[in-house]
Amino acid sequence: MLYLKIKGVLCNSHQVIMTPTFMDLVNINSTMIFISQRSVNDSDVEETVYESCREMPAVIIWYLGLQFINMFLGIPANLMVLWLIHKNKGDSSTSDIFIQQLAVLDVFFCLTPPLELVNIVYLTSSVPWYVLRFFYGIKDTSPLFLACICLDRYMAVLHPITFTKLKDRHHRAILATGVWLVVLAYAAAKCKGDIPNFEKVFTVIILATFAFMVFCNMAILWALRQSGPGRDEMHPVKKRAFKMVLIILAIIVFNYFPPVALFPFRAYYTKDVFRCYIHYLAFGLMDFSSSIQPVLYLSKDKLVLSLALCCQKKKSQIFTSDTTQTVSGV
Structure with a gap:
């Protein structure tokens, strides 16, 4: 018959009795693992660059x-x-x-x-x-x-x-x-x-x-x-x-x-x-x-x-068209 000793409580291997102290320890360990993983992810996802440099x-x-x-x-x-x-x-x-x-x-x-x-x-x-x-x-x-x-x-x-x-x-x-x-x-x-x-x-x-x-x-x-x-x-x-x-x-x-x-x-x-x-x-x-x-x-x-040449060409075209209209009108 194999016996286990947990927190000073002797129990049978076929009938493992979980004491409240052991259950609390399991819950604390699992919670700590979850929080640590969540905190790393949240720091990368939930905070923008501007928020991380708020100072x-x-x-x-x-x-x-x-x-x-x-x-x-x-x-x-x-x-x-x-x-x-x-x-x-x-x-x-x-x-x-x-x-x-x-x-x-x-x-x-x-x-x-x-x-x-x-x-x-x-x-x-x-x-x-x-x-x-x-x-x-x-x-x-x-x-x-x-x-x-x-x-x-x-x-x-x-x-x-x-x-x-x-x-x-x-x-x-x-x-x-x-x-x-x-x-x-x-x-x-x-x-x-x-x-x-x-x-x-x-x-x-x-x-x-x-x-x-x-x-x-x-x-x-x-x-x-x-x-x-x-x-x-x-x-x-x-x-x-x-x-x-x-x-x-x-x-x-x-x-x-x-x-x-x-x-x-x-x-x-x-x-x-x-x-x-x-x-x-x-x-x-x-x-x-x-x-x-x-x-x-x-x-x-x-x-x-370039702009000066462009403007000069436009002015010469306008002058030529005006001269042609004046001559035709006379």
């Missing part, structure tokens, strides 16, 4: 404001850039293929603010994050096209002979295709979302791209700053190019220096500070490049010249 909401509000400025300013500006490049195919620069790809990329990214607002403030589902992460991955790698533009201008200024030899070849289209493959591969990997230490890939990309762009622009500025033989002042054309490159360098530093300066020190921030403050501060400034870059391109007198 520091100012940066998120500022970030969403910049995103909607991107949508209302960036979409028409980038579409205008695409229209000008298509219209001026015969008089296009060698960098226009990279500018065109960057404008297409920025147009798609500027469509995300409504979904991002709803997802951050209202939704608790993780499904929208897959869509947003894909677009975030596209924007994370957009500086690669900007680096191609810097490389093209660097070759034109510092290596003009090599640049002339490569001017009519299709290497730019091949390079743009290669960049798109990298962009889409990175976006797909970021959309998947469960790759260990994947955030370090972005840190490496942004650091390397930022250093390359700064190097190219600084080299161009140094070359343009050198006056010609027998001249004390810079040529007006060089002076204009110098100012434009200087503006581009300032914009690159403004948009891309915050993630470069902040992200490598991620381990030194608390989890909440990085998630609610550093993350949205750095990416807000970086994403704002979707509006600044096309506006800078349009400011190079291309838009003004």
Whole structure:
């Protein structure tokens, strides 16, 4: 005969007597397991991003404001850039293929603010994050096209002979295709979302791209700053190019220096500070490049010249029609 001893009560194996102490212990253990599982799920599902950052909401509000400025300013500006490049195919620069790809990329990214607002403030589902992460991955790698533009201008200024030899070849289209493959591969990997230490890939990309762009622009500025033989002042054309490159360098530093300066020190921030403050501060400034870059391109007198020619043609047509009517009336 087998006997069990539970809480000091001796019982038969065929007639197990559950004492109140043992039943209470079973109920407590099962309740604790249920609560622990439920609390983990509820923390992931029932709390939005905005609610989890309720202690520091100012940066998120500022970030969403910049995103909607991107949508209302960036979409028409980038579409205008695409229209000008298509219209001026015969008089296009060698960098226009990279500018065109960057404008297409920025147009798609500027469509995300409504979904991002709803997802951050209202939704608790993780499904929208897959869509947003894909677009975030596209924007994370957009500086690669900007680096191609810097490389093209660097070759034109510092290596003009090599640049002339490569001017009519299709290497730019091949390079743009290669960049798109990298962009889409990175976006797909970021959309998947469960790759260990994947955030370090972005840190490496942004650091390397930022250093390359700064190097190219600084080299161009140094070359343009050198006056010609027998001249004390810079040529007006060089002076204009110098100012434009200087503006581009300032914009690159403004948009891309915050993630470069902040992200490598991620381990030194608390989890909440990085998630609610550093993350949205750095990416807000970086994403704002979707509006600044096309506006800078349009400011190079291309838009003004096109509109002036358009208005001039309309005025000449009106004048011709009025003259014809006057002559026929006499």
